[in-house]
Structures are given as C-alpha cells and as structure tokens.
Amino acid sequence: MPKKIAFFFLLFANLLIFKVQGEDKIMEAFKKADVLYESEKYIDAFQVYSVLWQDLGVFNEGMLLKMASIKERSKEHEQALYYLSLYYRYFPDKKVLEKMSELAAAKDLQGYQYSDLKYFQMLWLRYELYGIGIGSFLALVFIVLIIKRMKEGSSPWSLVLTNVLILVGLGVAYHFSRPDAEFIVTHNHVALMQDPSAAAELVEWIDKGHKLPLLGKQDIWIQTEWKGQTVFIREHNAIFLN
Known part of the structure; x- marks a missing residue:
C-alpha cells in the first residue's frame, strides 16, 4: 500500500510539473509575440499568436485586439472583423462594437448591427x-x-x-444568454443557393466579410439567412465564431 501511495504521489507531482512548465512556455510565447508586435514585426507576431490561438486554444484580451489590428493593417478586413467578433464574445466592449460597425460600414457589410x-x-x-x-x-x-x-x-x-x-x-x-451561432464569409464572389446543391437556383453573389447566422449544416452546405430568405453556402467559404 505505501508503494502505491508513493507511486500516485510521484505521478501527480510529475503531472503538476508538466502543467507548470507548459504554462511557463505559453507565457513566454505571449511575451515573445508582444515584443514582436511592439517592434512592428507584425507578420512574425501574428504567426506566434496564431499558434497560441489555433493550436493551443489560449488567448487574452490584448492578443485578439492585436491580431485584429494586424489584419486591418494588411487590409484583410474580414479577418480583422473575425478577431474583433471573437474579442467581443469574450470581452463585451462598446468601443469594439463601434470599431466593427466602422469597418463593416466602410465595406457595406451585413451582420454587424448590434442592439x-x-x-x-x-x-x-x-x-x-x-x-x-x-x-x-x-x-x-x-x-x-x-x-x-x-x-x-x-x-x-x-x-x-x-x-x-x-x-x-x-x-x-x-x-x-447563449450567443447565436455565426460565421463570417471568407471569400469573394460566393454563391448563395436556394437549396443545398450546386444545381439549385442561385439567389445572389456576395463578397467576403459578411457575418451571417448559422442555422444548420447539411454535408458541405451551411444553412443561413440573407435578407430574410433562407439560403445555403458552401462550408469552405466560412470561418466560424463558435
């Protein structure tokens, strides 16, 4: 019995050490990215932030805002709106709402009207x-x-x-309080179809940046709403906010 207790104690201690080491590496990555951003090495900073967000699933307030700023600088407004939308979901801020509305209005984009x-x-x-x-x-x-x-x-x-x-x-x-499932269109000249089929009737062509509600999914198709009408869009043309 004492040997078993010692074994589990050592196992727990090792797991705790690995967890602390992992957190230290994450903090180092945050600091590295922030230094790169402050040095105006935006591409390098964004790469580190992307690893933290996409691969490790960690983020903080400053990171999401900086990612949005980097994408706005490179004129990738749909990506800037994506990171601002993520920020707003976790850290509601009326100033961020105003910024999103400003970017959306400049490009005549739908889906950024907030109450x-x-x-x-x-x-x-x-x-x-x-x-x-x-x-x-x-x-x-x-x-x-x-x-x-x-x-x-x-x-x-x-x-x-x-x-x-x-x-x-x-x-x-x-x-x-559950946020609506939404996505942002990521490509230009995207077809909105009446039904989930390439042979269906075309409703309208739209460009990237619009934020639309996610109403459902059927295979490679996303069900959404456009100007009061139920339409379908191919999944590879979307980046999800949920």
Whole structure:
C-alpha cells in the first residue's frame, strides 16, 4: 500500500510539473509575440499568436485586439472583423462594437448591427458564473427559510414563490444568454443557393466579410439567412465564431 501511495504521489507531482512548465512556455510565447508586435514585426507576431490561438486554444484580451489590428493593417478586413467578433464574445466592449460597425460600414457589410439587448446578453455571458452563484446561494437560503417556517407551522408559500421566481429567472437568463451561432464569409464572389446543391437556383453573389447566422449544416452546405430568405453556402467559404 505505501508503494502505491508513493507511486500516485510521484505521478501527480510529475503531472503538476508538466502543467507548470507548459504554462511557463505559453507565457513566454505571449511575451515573445508582444515584443514582436511592439517592434512592428507584425507578420512574425501574428504567426506566434496564431499558434497560441489555433493550436493551443489560449488567448487574452490584448492578443485578439492585436491580431485584429494586424489584419486591418494588411487590409484583410474580414479577418480583422473575425478577431474583433471573437474579442467581443469574450470581452463585451462598446468601443469594439463601434470599431466593427466602422469597418463593416466602410465595406457595406451585413451582420454587424448590434442592439443594447445583445450587448447585455454578452455582458451576462461574461459574468454568468457570478450571477448563477449568487442566484443559487439565494435559492439555498430560501430553501432553509422555507424548512424553518414549515417547522414553526407558518405558511411558507411566499418564500416558495420567491424561490421559484429565482430559479426560473436563472433558467431564463441561462437560455437567452447563449450567443447565436455565426460565421463570417471568407471569400469573394460566393454563391448563395436556394437549396443545398450546386444545381439549385442561385439567389445572389456576395463578397467576403459578411457575418451571417448559422442555422444548420447539411454535408458541405451551411444553412443561413440573407435578407430574410433562407439560403445555403458552401462550408469552405466560412470561418466560424463558435
């Protein structure tokens, strides 16, 4: 038994060491990319940021904004809008909304119209763990008070109703705070088809940069909406935000 305990202890210690070493390497990569960016070596900086984001799935606020800035400098506005959209999903900011609207308006792009409702939706999404934690704590407190009143022989129905409202509110907030699945068109002269088939009727040709809702997928086709009409676009012409 002592040998088994020692073995698992050593295994845990090694895993912890590897985790710390991995985090150190990631921090070094962030610093390296930031230095390259500040030195105006934008292509090299973007390559490091891309590895962090695409290969390792890690990012921070500054990284996404810098990636968007690099793509804007190179006139790749659809890529700039992609990274700004990602940033906004994780770090809701009205200034970023204004920047996206500015870039989209300059290119006459659709899908970047935001309302206060969507802004607060994203804001809740960022802090929902705190909201759920507070709501759950209040629900627990009310359960204790309900039990106490029942033991005292008093009517607990007002507390029960309040608790139900708290739980329903948490459920509604969770459901409506889910961001819509969206994608950005990545190529010019992309065909929007009436049905998921190359032989289907052509609805319209569009260029890159438009942000559209992801309504579904059928094989290589994405179902979306364009000017109030359900249309289909080939998947290789899109970059997904979810």
